[in-house]
Amino acid sequence: MKRVLRLLSSYRILLFLSILLAGISVLLQLYVPVLFGDAIDQIIAQGRVDFAAITRLLARILILVLLSSAATWVMGIINNKLAYWTVQDIRQKAIRKIQQLPLAYLDQHSSGDIVSRIIADVDQISDGLLLGFSQLFTGIVTIAATLFFMFSKSVPVTLLVLLLTPVSFLVAKFIASHSYQMFKRMTDTRGQQTALIEEMVGGVKVVKAFGYEKRASGRFAKINADLQKYSQAATFYSSLTNPATRFINSLIYALVALAGAFLIMAGQLTVGGLSVLLNYANQYMKPFNDISSVVTELQNAMACAARVFALIDQEPEAMAASLEKGQKELGEDLGSVKGEVDLHGVNFSYVPDKPLIQDFNLEAKPGMRIALVGPTGCGKTTTINLLMRFYDAASGSIMIDGKSIYEVSRHSLRRNFGMVLQDTWLEEGTVRENIAFGKPEATDEEIIAAAKEAHSWGFIRRLPEGLDTYLTADSLSGGQKQLLCITRVMLLKPPMLILDEATSSIDTRTEMLIQQAFDRLMAGRTSFVVAHRLSTIVNADLILVMKNGRIIERGRHQELLEKGGFYSQLYHSQFAQEEML
Incomplete structure (x- = not known):
């Protein structure tokens, strides 16, 4: 109740008026019985009734009732x-x-x-x-x-x-x-x-x-x-x-x-x-x-x-708390980055007594394409969450261009990443608003160019109103939603990319075209690719094979195949399945 009353303090004038009108209404109502009592006392006995006095009292009662009703009516509006x-x-x-x-x-x-x-x-x-x-x-x-x-x-x-x-x-x-x-x-x-x-x-x-x-x-x-x-x-x-x-x-x-x-x-x-x-x-x-x-x-x-x-x-998160107070978020601005990423001795768990990421180490040079592969639940997406600071590591360090991500603002960190996830998300709005979600000032020419690069322009132009088509939850297929999410990143062209099963909802032919677009987009940009279809990451500069939160193998595609280890088993089992299909 105290919290609610503190919120009401913003409307002190209305609150004062409401209390004042309540007082006026009640006092007028309570004075009416006094007048009625006086009127009753004017009736002494048969033949001894002062009708003039009673009439005056009843007229005053009527006026008081009308004034009280008006005060109550206005008070009701204010209370609403x-x-x-x-x-x-x-x-x-x-x-x-x-x-x-x-x-x-x-x-x-x-x-x-x-x-x-x-x-x-x-x-x-x-x-x-x-x-x-x-x-x-x-x-x-x-x-x-x-x-x-x-x-x-x-x-x-x-x-x-x-x-x-x-x-x-x-x-x-x-x-x-x-x-x-x-x-x-x-x-x-x-x-x-x-x-x-x-x-x-x-x-x-x-x-x-x-x-x-x-x-x-x-x-x-x-x-x-x-x-x-x-x-x-x-x-x-x-x-x-x-x-x-x-x-x-x-x-x-x-x-x-x-x-x-x-x-x-x-x-x-x-x-x-x-x-x-x-x-x-x-x-x-x-x-x-x-x-x-x-x-x-x-x-x-x-x-x-x-x-x-x-x-x-x-x-709240430190970033959100600072912005809510109208302050600049704590931590220095990361600025424009080259894309050098260094993770050393990183450990993390969602539940304290159940470790997930254990002693994770990685040195990524600017422009490298790094693939994370492994069975479901091995920690691939969790690693991405740690990079983006959706969660903070329990121990270890994560550096970008020599700066700890815990010493820079979350906003400047996330501004340098482009992210396409397996789960698509579109707001209820026009196609244009959804593509320009991270760059609202983008021109139509920029949006169309990004859509062509992402191979989404073909279906966008066939929509009833093109870029002005209003989208709801069921307006598009899963693949079309994914293409719009990819177009968002194509428009931003950030210095670092995160692709978490980004082409999972797209048909094979479109996936090949998207892969070519991603190849162009990833050129010169540090990229982290989470993939289950290993055929999509054969050209990666470094493949990290994860199991139970640890990196058990690392190297290029051909190197890992020649080792004949866990990656080789994954690749050949997947290749055999594709051959059977």
Whole structure:
């Protein structure tokens, strides 16, 4: 709640206006019972009624009600703006933090759960804020003002009400503390459900191909049952608050009526005065009833806020943290590089007690073409992640042109690499925007030239609107997406290249053309190529054969074949398969 209130401090003027209008509305409403009491006291007996005075009082009541309604209406508009602007700020902070988080965090959390925090959980915060503003501001003013008016009418009756108030608080607090835990479990389970839905919908073809539908439904049914259980328990506990507090409040109302009756008989209170006190007793308890009636939303909102703030509080990468503060990223600028890469004694593991990369050593001269080969899971892509500083090595050094990559800014390091991965990624936007992703100022001539080099221009010009064609997730085939990703790199022409199974989704004929384009692109550039099809790296200057995170062989293609080792076995087994095909 403190975090939410700190966010509200950006809108102090609106917050002040809301509180001011709440005070005006409540004070006008609370003055109405006084006027009604005065009107009742004008009815003394049959034939002794001051109609002129009653008419004047009723006219004043009408004016007060209209003014109070207008203040409440304006306050509602302001509260809506406060709630939605605050939620907008929370979402912006959350999405910025996702851009800043290290890959380690994103790898450990499902994208569905993160999406659930930003969409569903923030929506719940919005609902809670709207109700909270509407009830809390008016409630606090109502309680304070009601007590003032009640003391002015009868001190003993007011003290009786104050004495019984803590009972209502204790009941509400006991129930609320139990319901919060249920709401927390409910929001966590809802995140799991969103993650599973995204997983099953995103991989629906695989689910159907492997007949996984029944098991997927079973997994969903279990999570859905848990969600139903926690939701029902949370709603049950929170729903107890309202009837429990209403019972106590009704008891207080009855005691006020009884005490007031005795005071009338003692001549210390008029009938009109008792009607005012009863009205105030009801008004005094109304905020507690209102707040208890929205405990469900408030508890749910706070449980959701805890999940969202847990994401926002994650430690960002140093680069992102500096840029967020408007500062230059720590570390010197790498500048333009020749492409000399040196890895010495590098060790790394994703899980502390399970080593992956062990004692990795490599000296790459500018312009060298280095291939990384080996069985799945041997550490090829992890080596690339370490070069790009998506992860930091546990020990050892990685140098580029004699500078440690840990002493230069991540931004300047990554600016010098061009990267094409096996997994393609396109944003929803035009073909032009996707190609110029890393160089937004590129001209159409540059984009078309890069597309021709990457052999993607053939299908681009056949699209309905060419470069202006708007792309969605299913607009292109896997091979076409890969060609666009390759075109991005062709446009940038960086000093160093990383190709991680870059042609995995492309047909053999196009692959040969792309390989020729890559040969031209890699000329004079230090290149790291991860490949399973060994026929694509026979011309590499250095082939590193990896197994279980270690380099077990290194050399050129022909040298490794003549050794008759692990690489030779891989190559001949693959060659034999291709011959059979």
